[in-house]
Structures are given as structure tokens and as C-alpha cells.
Amino acid sequence: MRRARSIAPALVVLLAQLCLASASADTVDRIVMAEMQRQYSPGVAVAIVKNGRPLKVAGYGLANVELQAKVTPTTFFQTASMGKQFVAALVLLLVNDGKLKLDETLPTYLPNAPPAWHSMRIRQLLNHTSGMARTDPAIDLRKDYTEDELLASAYKVPPLSAPGERWAYSNLGYQILGIICSKVGGRFYGDQLRDRLFTPSGMNARIISERDIVPGRAAGYDRFDGVLTNQEWVSPTMNSTADGSLYVTAQDMARWSIVLDGDSVLTPAMKESMWARSTLNSGEHWDYGFGWRLFFLDGRRSVRHRGDWQGFTSHILHFPDDRLTITVLMNRSNARPHVIADKIAALYIPALRRSFVEAPSAMTILKTPMYIEGSMNDFKAVTHLESTEPMAFEATLPLKQGMNEFRILSEDGKTISFGAFIDEVVMKLDQTKDLEFEGEDFFIQIDKPGEYIVKFDAKNARKPTLVVRPPTAPTP
Incomplete structure (x- = not known):
């Protein structure tokens, strides 16, 4: 009986680990499929190894779009x-x-x-x-x-x-x-x-x-x-x-x-x-x-x-x-x-x-100082976004001739971190862009160097937007 009692805890731990691995594997599928769709990737392959043991080796989506060939664990990337x-x-x-x-x-x-x-x-x-x-x-x-x-x-x-x-x-x-x-x-x-x-x-x-x-x-x-x-x-x-x-x-x-x-x-x-x-x-x-x-x-x-x-x-x-x-x-x-x-x-x-940091709420956006950091200011938190109307913020940004890179951040770089969707990193003047939390840096081509107005609109905190305008452009 003593032996049975000593084995029982180990068995419970093993069963718990197996259940975790199974539940996690199912969740992996959901994570990969969601990100594959969000990132517009035709296919994804994943390998997960824990303690020297493969927990999941799997393929998702298409290896070849034209041939409709599926990704497998042995597809070469x-x-x-x-x-x-x-x-x-x-x-x-x-x-x-x-x-x-x-x-x-x-x-x-x-x-x-x-x-x-x-x-x-x-x-x-x-x-x-x-x-x-x-x-x-x-x-x-x-x-x-x-x-x-x-x-x-x-x-x-x-x-x-x-x-x-x-x-x-x-x-x-x-x-x-x-x-x-x-x-x-x-x-x-x-x-x-x-x-x-x-x-x-x-x-x-x-x-x-x-x-x-x-x-x-x-x-x-x-x-x-x-x-x-x-x-x-x-x-x-x-x-x-x-x-x-x-x-x-x-x-x-x-x-x-x-x-x-x-x-x-x-x-x-x-x-x-x-x-x-x-x-x-x-x-x-x-x-x-x-x-x-x-x-x-x-x-x-x-x-x-x-x-x-x-x-x-x-x-x-x-x-x-x-x-x-x-x-x-x-x-x-x-x-x-x-x-x-x-x-x-x-x-x-x-x-x-x-x-993991969750996307900021409207109250967090309102209370947190925000900056534009990019190639024009050596990626430092020096260009402050000022509130101009409820849940709308603006900054005057000196942009050089050529390609300029930037994003919106809080001073800690985590609480607020807005950038571009994966396929929309290049923007044009007067073009309103949706923002993504922890997205990519924006890039904008400037032909005439000078000061430009950047407007960050968070009236819809779940879907904020950004626009860059010449200083002479009328504010809508």
C-alpha cells in the first residue's frame, strides 16, 4: 500500500502534463491559424520540442498557392x-x-x-x-x-x-x-x-x-x-x-x-x-x-x-x-x-x-504621454503628441527629404506601441491609416523637407488611425 501511495502523486503529475500537452497542442492550432490569416501567409510550419521530446510538428495552409499543395512537417522552407x-x-x-x-x-x-x-x-x-x-x-x-x-x-x-x-x-x-x-x-x-x-x-x-x-x-x-x-x-x-x-x-x-x-x-x-x-x-x-x-x-x-x-x-x-x-x-x-x-x-x-501587454484602453491612451519616435529624431521620445480634442492628438514633426520611418510609443515603449499593419507599412501624405498595437514601423516618402502635422485619432480606441499632412493642409 505504501508503494501505491508513493506512485499516485507521480501518476497525477504525469497525467496533468499529458493533459496540458494535449490542450496546448489544440490551442497551438488556433494560434497558428489565426496568425496565418491575420498575416496573410499562405502557409506555416511549426516544431515544438520540450524536454527533448517533440510535442508538435505540423504544417498549415499552402506550400504552393498555384498548385494548391499543402504544407506538411517535411515541407522545405x-x-x-x-x-x-x-x-x-x-x-x-x-x-x-x-x-x-x-x-x-x-x-x-x-x-x-x-x-x-x-x-x-x-x-x-x-x-x-x-x-x-x-x-x-x-x-x-x-x-x-x-x-x-x-x-x-x-x-x-x-x-x-x-x-x-x-x-x-x-x-x-x-x-x-x-x-x-x-x-x-x-x-x-x-x-x-x-x-x-x-x-x-x-x-x-x-x-x-x-x-x-x-x-x-x-x-x-x-x-x-x-x-x-x-x-x-x-x-x-x-x-x-x-x-x-x-x-x-x-x-x-x-x-x-x-x-x-x-x-x-x-x-x-x-x-x-x-x-x-x-x-x-x-x-x-x-x-x-x-x-x-x-x-x-x-x-x-x-x-x-x-x-x-x-x-x-x-x-x-x-x-x-x-x-x-x-x-x-x-x-x-x-x-x-x-x-x-x-x-x-x-x-x-x-x-x-x-x-504580454494588452492593447491599451481609451483611458490608458488618454492618460499616457505619447511620442513619435523615428529616424527623424534618432528614435528617441522627444516629439510629444498633444491633445487637440477629445481622444485626438497632434504633433509637428520635422521630416527630411527621402524615406522617413516612425511609430507611436509611450516612454516605456510598451504601454503604447502603435504601428502599421503588416502589409501597410508605407503611407502617403493625407492618407489615413489604421493602426495596429505592436505593429510595424511606418515609412513615408517626403519630397520636400519641412515640418509636417501628424494626427493620431483614438476616438475609437480599438481602431485608432493616423494621418500625416503638410502644415498648410486644412484640418477636417
């Missing part, structure tokens, strides 16, 4: 920059082999590197503190290049800063890492990824190939003015660089999530290196590791990364201490897969629900 974590992992494997050193300067591996690269280090390429530019403006994405040609062109790109002086995201830096991996590893970096990471992890992931027949490959889509279009074409070699040119499936990402929880492919030291903060020359820390962004959510450590490229958007969210990983793959550009990932995470870690 492009990773875009989410794939940087795999390149970072390969670098650490080569460090473990003694073929690379994190703090070695680039001329050790690239003898013809220009003087501006002589003090750049492998570590700084991994964490975006090398000073290297974001991209190479001389490269035509519709042309093919050899790695040597890409490297020769990159040598001519002026750095943004001295190494270690600032953090600046650099796709070019990861392209260079891939080339270095190819050189020191003795073969194309993509083949090394396959043999050293993908195959041992049980993944079918691969470098993008425009010419190969890839069963189950999803089509990528853009959306302009409410119309879905096919992704733009990119040359085969420019879709094989190390800044994120991978095909993965939800099933692949479930297996990779299990790798992140274990020690069979990556050692604990390797993972801690990937998830350690970057340090600038000044001693300032940045929450970016090696191919991962670092966050604390409700006191919990999390690492994540997104990708957005050629009609695809992706996001991975991993809680190392809670052993929970969520990956979301979408086949449309400019989507917000992180919204899906965050909502799913809160199902399995209920404490995270406290970090």
Missing part, C-alpha cells in the same frame, strides 16, 4: 538568417579541430585581406562586432560569383567602424565566415554542414539550390498592396552563401531542437559560447552571441533568431533552462513568426503570459 546558428556551430567545430581560433585575426586565414581587416577577428565576425558592412553594394543578386570573386569584391567594401567599436549586423561578415570555413575545412562549407551537423542530427536540411529537384519545396511569396506575388529570383550562387541560405523542414528543426537540449553533436561549452553576450572595446555588452540573439523573458534566459529573405520568414525561440524550443517557418516575406512563437511559448511556460 528557406531559413534566411535563422540559418546563421548552423554556420556558427560549424565554426566552433572547426575551432575544436584546431583549424580555427576565435581570437585569431582574419589575415591568418585570408592572406590577401585588406589592411582594414587586419585586426578583425573570427569572434567578431560571429557576433557582428567586426565593423564589417551589412552587405556588399557591388554585388548583383542576379549574377553568379565564385567564392574568390565574392571575397575580392568584399575586400573593397569600406568598414563601418574599427573592430570592436560597435555592434552592427553584418550578412557580409557571415558570408566571409562561410568562405573561411571552406578554406580551412578543405571543402565547401555547405558539405561540412551536411556531414558534421545535419546528418548526425538526423536532419535533411541542405543548402538552397535553384536547379535541383527538391521534393516538398515550398514556394516563397511577397505581398504588395494586398496582392500575393511570387518571390523574386536570385542567382544560384547568391542563394548558397553562409548568411542564411538553407532549406529546412519543421521535422528538421524538431531534430535540431533535440540537439540543442543534448550533448551529442554540440558540447555544452560550444552552446555556452554561442549564447554568451558580446563585449565591445569599451566594455559595453550586447545581447547577441554567435548566430543567436539573447533575451530574458520574465527572468528566464532565452535565445532566438529570425530570418527574412526571398519570400520566406522564419523564427526559432529556445529556452535552454526550460528545455523548450519553438520554430516557426512561413512562406511570405515580412511576416512576424516571432508573434506565433511567443504565444506558443506562453502555453508551455505560463509565467510568460505576464510579459
Whole structure:
């Protein structure tokens, strides 16, 4: 009887966990379907792994709109920059082999590197503190290049800063890492990824190939003015660089999530290196590791990364201490897969629900000081919206010639955070736009620089609007 009594509590806990997993899985379907519809994404694939066990690996919607082919767990999506974590992992494997050193300067591996690269280090390429530019403006994405040609062109790109002086995201830096991996590893970096990471992890992931027949490959889509279009074409070699040119499936990402929880492919030291903060020359820390962004959510450590490229958007969210990983793959550009990932995470870690901020009520809007933050004021809370009539607010905003970016925020950036709907980020003068809580930044093209009037109308607090007018425009 004693044994029966001791087993009973454990059984209750197990049954409770199974019920939670089942209920959460049903809720996942509702979350994904609602966001897929709201974000106008043809398809979505999701992988959820907890404690080394896949809880849900599923596809939703269409992989190919023209053929009406459905998304499945084995549908291939492009990773875009989410794939940087795999390149970072390969670098650490080569460090473990003694073929690379994190703090070695680039001329050790690239003898013809220009003087501006002589003090750049492998570590700084991994964490975006090398000073290297974001991209190479001389490269035509519709042309093919050899790695040597890409490297020769990159040598001519002026750095943004001295190494270690600032953090600046650099796709070019990861392209260079891939080339270095190819050189020191003795073969194309993509083949090394396959043999050293993908195959041992049980993944079918691969470098993008425009010419190969890839069963189950999803089509990528853009959306302009409410119309879905096919992704733009990119040359085969420019879709094989190390800044994120991978095909993965939800099933692949479930297996990779299990790798992140274990020690069979990556050692604990390797993972801690990937998830350690970057340090600038000044001693300032940045929450970016090696191919991962670092966050604390409700006191919990999390690492994540997104990708957005050629009609695809992706996001991975991993809680190392809670052993929970969520990956979301979408086949449309400019989507917000992180919204899906965050909502799913809160199902399995209920404490995270406290970090969600509800859309403000009319009373909150009325009482909270609001500002316009954007490119015209260095994204600082200095341009205050003043009340001009009940639940209507205005500000005079100096706009420069060209494209201006902005949104409406409270000082804490959370209580009030209004932006554009996902497909309506570009606005014109005198055009009234609906606002979305926690939406995207607005962009407006200005031909004549000067001061413009921004009006925020919240008479309908659930559906506020925004309009930008020249100062001479009559107020309706």
C-alpha cells in the first residue's frame, strides 16, 4: 500500500502534463491559424520540442498557392538568417579541430585581406562586432560569383567602424565566415554542414539550390498592396552563401531542437559560447552571441533568431533552462513568426503570459504621454503628441527629404506601441491609416523637407488611425 501511495502523486503529475500537452497542442492550432490569416501567409510550419521530446510538428495552409499543395512537417522552407546558428556551430567545430581560433585575426586565414581587416577577428565576425558592412553594394543578386570573386569584391567594401567599436549586423561578415570555413575545412562549407551537423542530427536540411529537384519545396511569396506575388529570383550562387541560405523542414528543426537540449553533436561549452553576450572595446555588452540573439523573458534566459529573405520568414525561440524550443517557418516575406512563437511559448511556460501587454484602453491612451519616435529624431521620445480634442492628438514633426520611418510609443515603449499593419507599412501624405498595437514601423516618402502635422485619432480606441499632412493642409 505504501508503494501505491508513493506512485499516485507521480501518476497525477504525469497525467496533468499529458493533459496540458494535449490542450496546448489544440490551442497551438488556433494560434497558428489565426496568425496565418491575420498575416496573410499562405502557409506555416511549426516544431515544438520540450524536454527533448517533440510535442508538435505540423504544417498549415499552402506550400504552393498555384498548385494548391499543402504544407506538411517535411515541407522545405528557406531559413534566411535563422540559418546563421548552423554556420556558427560549424565554426566552433572547426575551432575544436584546431583549424580555427576565435581570437585569431582574419589575415591568418585570408592572406590577401585588406589592411582594414587586419585586426578583425573570427569572434567578431560571429557576433557582428567586426565593423564589417551589412552587405556588399557591388554585388548583383542576379549574377553568379565564385567564392574568390565574392571575397575580392568584399575586400573593397569600406568598414563601418574599427573592430570592436560597435555592434552592427553584418550578412557580409557571415558570408566571409562561410568562405573561411571552406578554406580551412578543405571543402565547401555547405558539405561540412551536411556531414558534421545535419546528418548526425538526423536532419535533411541542405543548402538552397535553384536547379535541383527538391521534393516538398515550398514556394516563397511577397505581398504588395494586398496582392500575393511570387518571390523574386536570385542567382544560384547568391542563394548558397553562409548568411542564411538553407532549406529546412519543421521535422528538421524538431531534430535540431533535440540537439540543442543534448550533448551529442554540440558540447555544452560550444552552446555556452554561442549564447554568451558580446563585449565591445569599451566594455559595453550586447545581447547577441554567435548566430543567436539573447533575451530574458520574465527572468528566464532565452535565445532566438529570425530570418527574412526571398519570400520566406522564419523564427526559432529556445529556452535552454526550460528545455523548450519553438520554430516557426512561413512562406511570405515580412511576416512576424516571432508573434506565433511567443504565444506558443506562453502555453508551455505560463509565467510568460505576464510579459504580454494588452492593447491599451481609451483611458490608458488618454492618460499616457505619447511620442513619435523615428529616424527623424534618432528614435528617441522627444516629439510629444498633444491633445487637440477629445481622444485626438497632434504633433509637428520635422521630416527630411527621402524615406522617413516612425511609430507611436509611450516612454516605456510598451504601454503604447502603435504601428502599421503588416502589409501597410508605407503611407502617403493625407492618407489615413489604421493602426495596429505592436505593429510595424511606418515609412513615408517626403519630397520636400519641412515640418509636417501628424494626427493620431483614438476616438475609437480599438481602431485608432493616423494621418500625416503638410502644415498648410486644412484640418477636417
